Amino acid sequence: MQIVTTHKSMDFDALASVIAATLIYPDALPVIPRSINPNVKAFLSIHKDIFNIYTPDEIDLDQVTRLIVVDVNKWDRLDQMKRLKNKENLEILLWDHHPDKGDINANQVCHEPMGANITLMIRHLRFMNKKLTPVQASLFLTGIHEDTGNLMFPSTMAEDASAAAYLMENKADLNVVGAWLRPAYGEKQKNILFDMLKFGKKMKINGYSICINMVDIEGHVGSLSLVVNMCREILNVDAVFGIFTGKKKGKSIIIGRSNADGLNIGNIMKSMGGGGHPGAGSAMLKFVNPETVKDMIINLIEGNQQSSVQISDIMSFPVVTVPPNMLMKDVGKVLREKGCTGVPVVEEDKIVGIISRRDFRKIKKKSGEQAPVKAFMSRKIITIDSGKSPVHAARQMVKYDIGRLPVVDKNNKLIGIVTRSDAMTYFYDMHPD
Ligand SMILES: [Mn+2]
Numbered sequence: 001m002q003i004v005t006t007h008k009s010m011d012f013d014a015l016a017s018v019i020a021a022t023l024i025y026p027d028a029l030p031v032i033p034r035s036i037n038p039n040v041k042a043f044l045s046i047h048k049d050i051f052n053i054y055t056p057d058e059i060d061l062d063q064v065t066r067l068i069v070v071d072v073n074k075w076d077r078l079d080q081m082k083r084l085k086n087k088e089n090l091e092i093l094l095w096d097h098h099p100d101k102g103d104i105n106a107n108q109v110c111h112e113p114m115g116a117n118i119t120l121m122i123r124h125l126r127f128m129n130k131k132l133t134p135v136q137a138s139l140f141l142t143g144i145h146e147d148t149g150n151l152m153f154p155s156t157m158a159e160d161a162s163a164a165a166y167l168m169e170n171k172a173d174l175n176v177v178g179a180w181l182r183p184a185y186g187e188k189q190k191n192i193l194f195d196m197l198k199f200g201k202k203m204k205i206n207g208y209s210i211c212i213n214m215v216d217i218e219g220h221v222g223s224l225s226l227v228v229n230m231c232r233e234i235l236n237v238d239a240v241f242g243i244f245t246g247k248k249k250g251k252s253i254i255i256g257r258s259n260a261d262g263l264n265i266g267n268i269m270k271s272m273g274g275g276g277h278p279g280a281g282s283a284m285l286k287f288v289n290p291e292t293v294k295d296m297i298i299n300l301i302e303g304n305q306q307s308s309v310q311i312s313d314i315m316s317f318p319v320v321t322v323p324p325n326m327l328m329k330d331v332g333k334v335l336r337e338k339g340c341t342g343v344p345v346v347e348e349d350k351i352v353g354i355i356s357r358r359d360f361r362k363i364k365k366k367s368g369e370q371a372p373v374k375a376f377m378s379r380k381i382i383t384i385d386s387g388k389s390p391v392h393a394a395r396q397m398v399k400y401d402i403g404r405l406p407v408v409d410k411n412n413k414l415i416g417i418v419t420r421s422d423a424m425t426y427f428y429d430m431h432p433d
Contacts, residue, residue, distance in 0.1 A: 001063040002028040005056075007072035008035045008079050012180070013116045015040055016143030017070035017095060019051055020121035023130055025093075028068055029054055033079030038222055043139075043180050050135060056080035066091045071117040073102025095120055097147075099266070100275060115160035116147035122163040137172035142180050149229070153279030154261045188221050196231045196242065201294075205301045207392025208263050209237040212297060214290040217244050225282065228255045239263050241297050243290045252293055255282045262391055268300045311393055312386040314423070315407045315416035321346040322355065324374040328363060331355055331373045344406050344414060345377050351406055351414055353377030383408045386415060394423045 004021040006014040010033055018030045030053045036044065044053075061083050072078065073096045075085055084090055094106035097114040110120055118140050125132070132140070144164050148156040151164065168174070185193070192215055200211040211231070224244055232240035238260035245252040254272060256265040257280050265281040272293075274283025285293060320338045322331050324347050334343065335357060342356030355377040362376050363369060384393055384405045393405055397420060407416040 001059075002066040002068065003031045003054075003059060003064055004028045004068040004070060005031045005078055005081060006033065006070050007077040008033045010036045010040055011143075011146055012037075012040055012043070012139070013118055013143035013147040014071040015044070016116075016118040016140045017121055018053075019136060019139060020118060020125060021068050021070050021095070022051075023132075023136075024121065024124055024128070025066075025068060028066070029059070031056055031059055035079070039180055043142075047135065047139075061087075064090065066093070068093045068095075069104055069106070070095045070121070071098075072096060073098060073100075073104050073111065075103055098275075099277070100270075113155070113157075115151070115153065115156035116144045116163075118143040118147075119157070119160045119163040122166060123159070126166060132167070132170045134171040134173060137167045137170040138176040141167040141172040141174075142177045145177050146181055149279060152259070153277060154258075154264075155277040155279055185223070185227075189223055189227050192217070192221065192224070193227050193231055196227070196240075197234060200231070200235070200240070202235070202237065203298075205298060207389045207395060208239060208260055208301065210239050210241070210298075210301065211235055211237050212241045212243070212294050214243045214245070214294060216247060218247050224253065225255050225257070225280065229257045229280075232257045232259065239265065241294075243293045245290050251284060251286045252288060252290060253282060253284050254293060254297075256280070256297075260391065262389065263301070268297065271300055272296060310386065311384055311388050311390065311407055311418055312416070314390055314393075315386070315418045316422060317407075317416035319344060319406070319414055319417045321414070322373055323347060324352055324377070325372045327369065328360070328371055328373055328376060329369040332360060332369070341419070342404050344381075344417070345373055346414065349413065351381050351383065353379050354381060354402075354404070354406075356403065381406070383412075383414075384418065385410075390418075390423055393418050397423065 002025060004018050006018050022028055022030050032053050034055060056079050067084055067090060092106040093108045094104055095110045097117040097120055099113045112120060114120055141164055144160055148160050151161055195215060196213045200213040202211045228240050228242045239258040241256045243252050243254050258265045264278045266276040266278055269276050269281035269283040272283040275281060320340055320343045322334055322343055322345055324345050342354060344351045345353040345355055355373050359376045382396055382400050382402060382405060384396060384407055386407050386409055396405055404417055404419045406414050407418060409415050
């Protein structure tokens, strides 16, 4: 007997991967865990018959000769499969997209970091030239949209988008995708969301806007990650963290969602014993004070755990500067010769202004070229500290509509300059890091 199975708290990517596996391995029976996310449960209540799925207790594990594991790589995340762990002559096949290494030793492995696991399997289905039904295509597309946050989580790869396009060409229905992914909020979830919006502590850390919430919960509350995600979308901040603590104060579940490249939730959660993707993750801590957890999160973000690149790594130096009394025509010559679009105007080690090519348009008469630069320079000087992040620099540029930021050290001494093009170079990953 051959079976396919996936992780507990089965989500759409997991279910899609199980069904895709039954297309790749037609003799394998789909076995799904007993714990299922609520929206997948709703989907299955309508589609169960189409997929002919089994629960673990309907399977005689002694008969299993081939185990296909999808969207997970750890034994303890499987439901009731422990007995297979040490079974002799069992062939194991693994398909997984989680970046971390697990403990399932498989005979055949397809393990690649990808936004959604189903993307890896679609690659193979395309290769096999397998025809998909509209229901299959729609389910697979739902898996991609859920695991990649509609292709917007930083973990999304180009291949996820290409797989999504392929599914749409194969009659996947976006209305279906939207209908199943739209979370059905219960009263409990709504109350938590409203509390988070009202009482969450918003702060700026390392240039990121963050909201951290400490919420007491009573009993089991499902779909907390959807609540955290919705909270992040409404507040429009870079990241939201929910620290959910049970009434008995025994354990806290920490859930994070990030929309900022460079603010890696997976890394932060890993430091707290959990895990996840750059855009989403969670951890569980026992016997800790929620305040302590909050401080841990702040420290992890402050400690530059996710973005080790600082302004000092991307800035240009030494900086070309001009004195305030230099004539405009000579400043123009400096800009041309050095190939700069602008330079700081410096007097006795102090920045007194900025002059850019654009300022030359202010020269109306020919005589203007004979005037000193201080007559035309901009006196609005926004500097940035060398330890700040490139994200912070980009935001300052947008906020003040300026194209360059002089970089200063702790003593306010000019040590470099970052320009729009330095920031672009960093954001589009052309930086040597
Ligand atoms: Mn997945």
